[in-house]
Amino acid sequence: MTTIHHRYxxxxxxxxxxxxxxxxxxxxxxxxHGFPTSSFMFRNLIPLLADRFHVIAPDHLGFGLSDAPPVDEFDYTFDALADLTAELLEQLGVSRFALYVHDYGAPLGWRLALADPAAVTAIISQNGNGYETGFTEDFWKPVRAYWxxxxxxxxxxxxxALTLEVTRWQYLHGVPDESLVDPDTWYHDFALLSRPGNDLVQLRLFADYAGNLPLYPKLHTYLRDSGVPLLAVWGRNDEIFRPEGALAFTDDSPRAEICLLDGGHFLLESHLDAAAGTIRSFLERTLT
Structure with a gap:
C-alpha cells in the first residue's frame, strides 16, 4: 500500500x-482541486502516482479540512488563495513542480505559473478551463448574471450550486454508468459546503471568478513562450467546462496532448484507470 501523509x-x-x-x-x-470538493477528489489518484513522484494535494482555504475563516476575517479571492498555495509550497521546499489543475484549481494554477514560469515543469488540466470557448452557456448564465x-x-x-442536488449533479452528469460514482463524494462535499458561514465564502468566490477571465490572454502568451509540456485530460460530457476548452490549448501549445474520455466533470470518479494511465505516461515522458 502507498503511504499517504495527512498534514497541516x-x-x-x-x-x-x-x-x-x-x-x-x-x-x-x-x-x-476544484469546486465544491477538496484534495479528497485525489484520494484514489495519489497512490497511482506516488511510486514515481512526490505528490502534494492541498485543500484551498475555505474547502475540505483547511481553515474556513468567515468573510469578514479573510478576503476570499483567487489571488489570495494562489498566494497561500505558493507560500505553502515554499514552506515545503518545493520550488519546481508539475501542476495538475481541476475547475477552481485552474485559475490558481495559472496564477502560480504566471508568477514564476520557471517553477512549472508540466501542466495537466483535467476539466480546468483556460479559454472563453470552454464555458458552457447554460451553466454559466446565472454566474455571469451574478458577476x-x-x-x-x-x-x-x-x-x-450550494445544494445537495446540484452537488450530486456535478458528479453524475455525463457519466454513462452512474453506479461507478461513489455517493460518498457528493455527501462529503455537501457536508463541508454546509458549514456555518461557508455559503458566504462560496458566494464571494463566485463573484471573484469574473477576475479569472482577464488572465486568459496572459496564460496563452505564457503557453506560447514557455513551451511547457501540457496534457488536457477531459470528460467530454462535462456541462460546466465543455471539451472545446480542452481542444483550445492546442491554439497556444501546438504540442499539447488532448485526451477526451466519455465522462463528466469529476472524471476521476468514473474513469480513474484510463485517466491515471494517460497522466502517468505523460509525467514519465516529461519529468523523468
Missing amino acids: ATVRGQRLFYREAGPPAAPAVVLL QDQTPQTEAAIRQ
Whole structure:
C-alpha cells in the first residue's frame, strides 16, 4: 500500500490541510482541486502516482479540512488563495513542480505559473478551463448574471450550486454508468459546503471568478513562450467546462496532448484507470 501523509501547515496564520505521498526527492506534482470538493477528489489518484513522484494535494482555504475563516476575517479571492498555495509550497521546499489543475484549481494554477514560469515543469488540466470557448452557456448564465449585478435575485440563482442536488449533479452528469460514482463524494462535499458561514465564502468566490477571465490572454502568451509540456485530460460530457476548452490549448501549445474520455466533470470518479494511465505516461515522458 502507498503511504499517504495527512498534514497541516500554518500559512499567514491560516491552517491548511494537505495530502503528501511519494519520495521527497522525486519530481513534484501539485494537485489543485476544484469546486465544491477538496484534495479528497485525489484520494484514489495519489497512490497511482506516488511510486514515481512526490505528490502534494492541498485543500484551498475555505474547502475540505483547511481553515474556513468567515468573510469578514479573510478576503476570499483567487489571488489570495494562489498566494497561500505558493507560500505553502515554499514552506515545503518545493520550488519546481508539475501542476495538475481541476475547475477552481485552474485559475490558481495559472496564477502560480504566471508568477514564476520557471517553477512549472508540466501542466495537466483535467476539466480546468483556460479559454472563453470552454464555458458552457447554460451553466454559466446565472454566474455571469451574478458577476454583473449582485442582487437577491441573482444570489438566489447562484445559491443553487450550494445544494445537495446540484452537488450530486456535478458528479453524475455525463457519466454513462452512474453506479461507478461513489455517493460518498457528493455527501462529503455537501457536508463541508454546509458549514456555518461557508455559503458566504462560496458566494464571494463566485463573484471573484469574473477576475479569472482577464488572465486568459496572459496564460496563452505564457503557453506560447514557455513551451511547457501540457496534457488536457477531459470528460467530454462535462456541462460546466465543455471539451472545446480542452481542444483550445492546442491554439497556444501546438504540442499539447488532448485526451477526451466519455465522462463528466469529476472524471476521476468514473474513469480513474484510463485517466491515471494517460497522466502517468505523460509525467514519465516529461519529468523523468
